[in-house]
Amino acid sequence: MHRRRGSAYQLLKLVEDSGEVGFWWLDLETGRIDGSVGLLRITGLMSDAELHALFADLVHPDDRAMQADILDILQRGHPVSRTFRIVRPDRSVRWVRLKGQVVLGPAARPIRAEGVLFDVTLPQEATLLAEENRLRYQNLTRTLAAAEWTASPQGQRRPSASWQALTGQAGPDQQGDGWQAVLHPDDRAMAAGAWQEALIREGTLDTDFRLRCADGLHRRYNCRVTPLRDGRGHVVEWLGILLLGLSGGAGLAASAGQPLPDVTPALVRAARALLDWSAPTLAAAAGVSLSSVKRFEAEGMVRDATRRAIREALEGGGIRFHRDPSGEAGVLAAKGAASRPPLAPAQRPVPKAPEALTSAG
Structure with missing residues (x-):
């Protein structure tokens, strides 16, 4: 038994050495409170004689009213679990979580309470900061955005209450490609292509389109989407907003951005997706071997x-490679490009920018 008690004491000491936990014992008949070294460390008190303040003066003034019944609850034989702030003697503020249980004596009368006090300052402040950021984001988007939405890492749209309020489109109908149903018919292909391009290159999207609102009228919106990444750089979610009356510029004007001096494998894959071309289709249009196309898209190593x-084959199909004002490389598709049959090399004119890029105008 002595060895077991010694082991328990060493275990409690090991736990307390973390600096984030302390233990307390309250005699419900005399009101005396005893505390461990860890409890004194958390509260900043010098001795057990000062521990009566744990349930009174030590509690932050703004939290006292809500915690004033702790002793009464223990006296009645009920357990407690509360989170509140304390103001230590050095005037520093700490968040603590107090848990206590009651020991019953003869006639089932409460005679003693014992419990633990956790210093939860860091996680509590992190939670409060996250909540502040959430409210700030929520208020900002409600002020600036007509609607907001999210999508899975693979681009699967999730139902959005604000999208439904704006368009009248029910949540289940927004999923998959359903959200495109409320876009102006002339803008659907462009918007879908721009979204696919952003997914392929895992980059931001800034484009305009017209949206049929709940009142049946079409209005022009600027759509901005950005990927949310984890610590390893992997996309974990997509965040999108609609802004009324703004123009992203980069997604609609033929003069938007700056010409790219060269193309990358990622841009070529994005361009093929916009045109709905297979690798063999691109090889035939470019007059090169299929292995050359595959090697370029995988390694970028070709003559x-x-x-x-x-590049000329893709541009002949209606693609324009560009760099937006922020310097990010992108791909634009000419209106109706996806429905054009690819031209053989001898049929293609001298490469130039598409004469009419998809527009919401």
């Missing part, structure tokens, strides 16, 4: 002439 032929 300059092959690279140039691939």
